[in-house]
Amino acid sequence: MTHPAKLILDDYRRLFRDGIWDNNVVMAQMLALCPLLAVTGTATNGLGMGLATTFVMVAAALLISMLRGIITPEVRIPVFILLIAALVTLVDLVMNAYLYEMHKALGLFIPLIVTNCAILGRAESFASRQPVHRAVVDGLAMGVGFTLILVVLGAVREIPGSGTLFADARLLLGDGFAWMELTLIPEYRGFLLMILPPGAFLALGFILAGKRVLDTRLANRAAAVKMAQA
Secondary structure, three states: OOOOHHHHHHHHHHHHHHHHHHOOOOOOOOOOHHHHHHHHOHHHHHHHHHHHHHHHHHHHHHHHHHHOOOOOOHHHHHHHHHHHHHHHHHHHHHHHHHHHHHHHHHHHHOOHHHHHHHHHHHHHHHHHOOOOOHHHHHHHHHHHHHHHHHHHHHHHHHHHHOOEEEOHHHHHHHHHHHHHHHEEOOOOOOOHHHHOOHHHHHHHHHHHHHHHHHHHHHHHHHHHOOOOOO
16 A cells, blocks of 8 residues: 555656646746747846746635635626736835846736736646645746746847856846856857847747757657567
């Protein structure tokens, strides 16, 4: 008989694999592309937006799961949007007070987290139907997966675009992040296309293609191992 703790751990692993890779907000669901393409001129901006979105996803999942028994189906969508909007307003005010440079860099895309289809969609399809612990883990997994793709896309654009990595992390995120600032190509004049919107589309296309290729190879390898064991 399988120990209950192992079942829970395996369940959490599946949720994290789903959020980070198999059902990633961007790479699998193709959601939240507007902030993804708009704010990822640097990996620092991507990290800031990802952390803000992750907080909203986790807090929204927690609240919606806790209140799922008293929210009637007829009004669930307006209630979900109201809760998400309240959380986004809180994030917006906190960032404006304590991370002003990051707030200024991300601009309108902080309040626009309210319109992120991934948050509302996950609240409707998962958090409103699951116990609190699973809803929170799922929100965290989806947020981490979204943050990772934001940072990766930001890095893919920033390195060829300006020769740096996590530029201005200290100014945008605080002095504790100064160690992240790297100049990879000194005296580099930059490749402007990668910083502009077309560069975001190109970089995202290569990332999506890479995931498809890797998924295909992993599936073929798994099939080959299964046939060898048969």
